[in-house]
Amino acid sequence: GDSVTQMEGPVTLSEEAFLTINCTYTATGYPSLFWYVQYPGEGLQLLLKATKADDKGSNKGFEATYRKETTSFHLEKGSVQVSDSAVYFCALSVMEYGNKLVFGAGTILRVKS
Amino acid sequence: GAVVSQHPSWVICKSGTSVKIECRSLDFQATTMFWYRQFPKQSLMLMATSNEGSKATYEQGVEKDKFLINHASLTLSTLTVTSAHPEDSSFYICSASHPGFYEQYFGPGTRLTVT
Numbered sequence: 412g413d414s415v416t417q418m419e420g421p422v423t424l425s426e427e428a429f430l431t432i433n434c435t436y437t438a439t440g441y442p443s444l445f446w447y448v449q450y451p452g453e454g455l456q457l458l459l460k461a462t463k464a465d466d467k468g469s470n471k472g473f474e475a476t477y478r479k480e481t482t483s484f485h486l487e488k489g490s491v492q493v494s495d496s497a498v499y500f501c502a503l504s505v506m507e508y509g510n511k512l513v514f515g516a517g518t519i520l521r522v523k524s
Numbered sequence: 525g526a527v528v529s530q531h532p533s534w535v536i537c538k539s540g541t542s543v544k545i546e547c548r549s550l551d552f553q554a555t556t557m558f559w560y561r562q563f564p565k566q567s568l569m570l571m572a573t574s575n576e577g578s579k580a581t582y583e584q585g586v587e588k589d590k591f592l593i594n595h596a597s598l599t600l601s602t603l604t605v606t607s608a609h610p611e612d613s614s615f616y617i618c619s620a621s622h623p624g625f626y627e628q629y630f631g632p633g634t635r636l637t638v639t
Contacts, residue, residue, distance in 0.1 A: 456630070516566065
């Protein structure tokens with residue numbers, strides 16, 4: 412079945428540090444890939460997405476590139492802020508399966524000032 | 525645009541009672557809505573997919589008689605937890621999607637505590 416694996420957290424960084432959260436996937440069809448963010452006490456928000464190979468999704472300084480050859484969609488940000496502290500979920504969906512989202516386990520990011 | 529609301533945001537109920545959670549798409553028509561369950565410090569688990577006007581499709585291991593889902597209109601889906609038990613305590617999240625689009629828009633979630 413389809414699955415998403417992301418690096419375990421928590422990830423603790425100092426402000427302005429470089430962030431990478433690894434995400435790899437397995438899918439039986441051609442998936443769309445997503446990163447969602449969940450701030451404390453809030454619901455999930457779509458952070459960025461990519462629908463085909465080599466697409467780069469970007470938003471709020473975060474970016475991720477859809478790498479079909481390595482089945483990866485790693486999240487990066489050049490300089491994190493305290494306000495980026497949240498849980499980050501990598502996810503995929505396959506249109507043939509009704510666009511159901513399959514989530515990774517989530518990675519807690521803590522940014523210290 | 526694409527706002528999804530849930531009501532209530534939190535609820536406490538006694539064991540053996542039923543509780544209904546509403547999910548509304550406020551500014552678009554959602555032919556498909558999804559219900560998820562999230563345990564503390566864990567990921568989201570898809571419970572069921574509901575399409576307007578038809579029966580919900582439940583994921584394996586989810587009791588359809590316990591978690592009743594109704595999608596009566598293009599803007600409203602409800603999840604009723606029947607005969608709730610403490611192990612049903614969790615964070616329930618819904619999402620909605622536009623017809624023909626892959627993106628899902630999430631509600632803020634409902635915290636259910638069964639005492």
